[in-house]
Amino acid sequence: MTDSPTPDELVSAHLDGEASPDDDARVLADPHLRSRRQAFVRLREELGDLEMPTPARREANIAAALAVYDELAAAPAGGETDATVVDLTAARRRRRLAVLAAAAAVLVAALGVTALRQGLGGDANEDVATSATATLEEADEASAELDFAQAEAGATEAADRASPAAEEEAPMAAESVPADQGVGGETALAEGAPAPVPRDLGAVADLDALAAALSAVPAAPPPTTVVTLDPDTEAALACVDSVIAPTDVVLDLATARLLDTGTTVAVVVVDDGSGPRALVVAPPACTITVLDGAPGSSGGG
Amino acid sequence: MDTTSDEALIDAARTGDRRALDTLLRRHHDRIWAICRRLTANDADADDATQQALIAIVRGLASYDGRARFTTWAYRVATNACLDELRRRGRRPLPGLPDHETPTRPVGATATATRDPAEGVSTRLLLDDALAALPEEFRTAVVLRDVAGLDYAEIAEVLGIPPGTVRSRIARGRGRLADLLGADGNPGPPSRRHTDEP
Numbered sequence: 446m447t448d449s450p451t452p453d454e455l456v457s458a459h460l461d462g463e464a465s466p467d468d469d470a471r472v473l474a475d476p477h478l479r480s481r482r483q484a485f486v487r488l489r490e491e492l493g494d495l496e497m498p499t500p501a502r503r504e505a506n507i508a509a510a511l512a513v514y515d516e517l518a519a520a521p522a523g524g525e526t527d528a529t530v531v532d533l534t535a536a537r538r539r540r541r542l543a544v545l546a547a548a549a550a551v552l553v554a555a556l557g558v559t560a561l562r563q564g565l566g567g568d569a570n571e572d573v574a575t576s577a578t579a580t581l582e583e584a585d586e587a588s589a590e591l592d593f594a595q596a597e598a599g600a601t602e603a604a605d606r607a608s609p610a611a612e613e614e615a616p617m618a619a620e621s622v623p624a625d626q627g628v629g630g631e632t633a634l635a636e637g638a639p640a641p642v643p644r645d646l647g648a649v650a651d652l653d654a655l656a657a658a659l660s661a662v663p664a665a666p667p668p669t670t671v672v673t674l675d676p677d678t679e680a681a682l683a684c685v686d687s688v689i690a691p692t693d694v695v696l697d698l699a700t701a702r703l704l705d706t707g708t709t710v711a712v713v714v715v716d717d718g719s720g721p722r723a724l725v726v727a728p729p730a731c732t733i734t735v736l737d738g739a740p741g742s743s744g745g746g
Numbered sequence: 747m748d749t750t751s752d753e754a755l756i757d758a759a760r761t762g763d764r765r766a767l768d769t770l771l772r773r774h775h776d777r778i779w780a781i782c783r784r785l786t787a788n789d790a791d792a793d794d795a796t797q798q799a800l801i802a803i804v805r806g807l808a809s810y811d812g813r814a815r816f817t818t819w820a821y822r823v824a825t826n827a828c829l830d831e832l833r834r835r836g837r838r839p840l841p842g843l844p845d846h847e848t849p850t851r852p853v854g855a856t857a858t859a860t861r862d863p864a865e866g867v868s869t870r871l872l873l874d875d876a877l878a879a880l881p882e883e884f885r886t887a888v889v890l891r892d893v894a895g896l897d898y899a900e901i902a903e904v905l906g907i908p909p910g911t912v913r914s915r916i917a918r919g920r921g922r923l924a925d926l927l928g929a930d931g932n933p934g935p936p937s938r939r940h941t942d943e944p
Contacts, residue, residue, distance in 0.1 A: 450913075454914060456917070457917035457920055481924070485920050488927070491873055492784060492892040493780075495780050495784075495893075497776055498776075498779050498792075498796075502793055503772075503779075506793065506796050507771045507772060509797050509800065510767075510797070511764065511767065513804045514759075518764075648802050649805050650805055654802070654808070657805065675834075704799075704823045706826075707829065707830065
């Protein structure tokens with residue numbers, strides 16, 4: 446691989462004052478490169494030729510930022526937050542159950558359609574049979590997954606079930622979450638209280654700002670519906686599992702967008718008996734950073 | 747015009763001087779908006795992104811440590827806010843003009859030296875289209891150089907890439923834009939004649 450710059454690199458660096466004297470001379474001596482230089486100069490002028498926003502827009506933008514400043518100023522500086530113990534494990538189980546149940550419900554519907562087609566068609570044709578077999582296999586897999594999740598959630602009766610025929614198991618799976626409570630934006634969760642939703646701290650500049658936001662943004666009221674999270678947030682939350690030890694008590698959970706890295710991270714405040722620590726977990730590698738300066742954080746690096 | 751340095755304004759804002767923050771934000775608003783406008787290629791997205799950027803700057807003020815120039819830090823925050831805005835909407839920049847303006851010339855048409863209002867509108871649309879067609883990494887590098895006025899080292903810091911990569915991205919971005927816009931008097935399909943030279 447050669448390090449020799451392309452003509453555009455030569456011209457560009459020359460224009461920006463980043464070229465060597467030799468390269469400057471080369472650009473100026475070559476009519477072709479000089480022409481290209483002119484094109485880049487014109488381009489720069491056009492890029493800078495912008496209609497600025499109206500005064501009203503400018504004022505609105507600045508007012509919004511100042512409002513945040515006022516909120517931060519009004520918030521208790523470094524004060525203790527009212528820690529609400531979040532049963533994250535239960536939340537994960539419920540989320541998983543809801544997803545699996547919804548998947549099972551879809552399979553049940555598919556089975557129903559298949560049966561209907563068989564009934565209407567009289568003699569079962571081959572493609573219907575193939576479809577039914579495939580669907581049953583998928584349902585079997587789903588029900589096995591569901592059993593695992595239920596066992597993990599402490600549903601011992603589910604763990605004791607020895608995976609009976611899929612056509613029986615799938616309806617059971619569907620029953621674990623009522624039919625009108627599938628996964629979606631406005632549907633309620635099946636089991637008791639809804640899963641805790643992490644506080645959304647919004648976009649923050651960096652980790653220090655994240656620490657400040659953790660104490661400044663008030664806890665959201667308990668959700669009553671399943672909230673659909675964006676993929677970045679889901680990825681961050683998926684990492685949370687990897688940082689919580691069995692002995693940890695989860696005191697708080699939040700997500701935020703770090704603007705200096707462009708990543709969505711999860712912040713989980715845990716107490717392992719030695720005091721609360723705020724951990725920032727960043728996908729995709731689930732890297733962990735102990736958040737200094739967060740309320741209840743015992744520091745670290 | 748207020749000649750207080752950015753650093754002094756930041757210090758004052760940190761101690762509760764709201765007016766200092768107001769001055770700081772006003773001083774940098776238009777440049778941040780310009781960065782966002784060029785990155786998002788339309789006014790509405792630029793407004794949203796600018797507001798997000800200013801809010802992020804306010805939230806991060808306490809953590810700004812002065813190691814980089816304030817503008818470098820602020821433009822990094824702004825750049826990420828703009829790109830974030832685009833990603834959040836799940837799309838590339840959507841070229842657009844203010845409501846009262848009407849596009850009059852497609853991408854690839856010849857730009858002429860004469861300027862009248864309609865010409866200005868079409869040039870802006872052409873540029874928006876061309877920028878939107880540019881890969882994000884090229885667009886960002888060119889905007890940080892030609893709109894934000896950062897040098898290569900600062901752009902490298904903002905984007906977290908080596909200066910050599912900055913140099914290459916700016917050159918390739920400019921090259922593609924010039925080809926798309928016919929800015930060298932040779933409109934039409936992107937030309938590769940320069941890059942083929944030794």
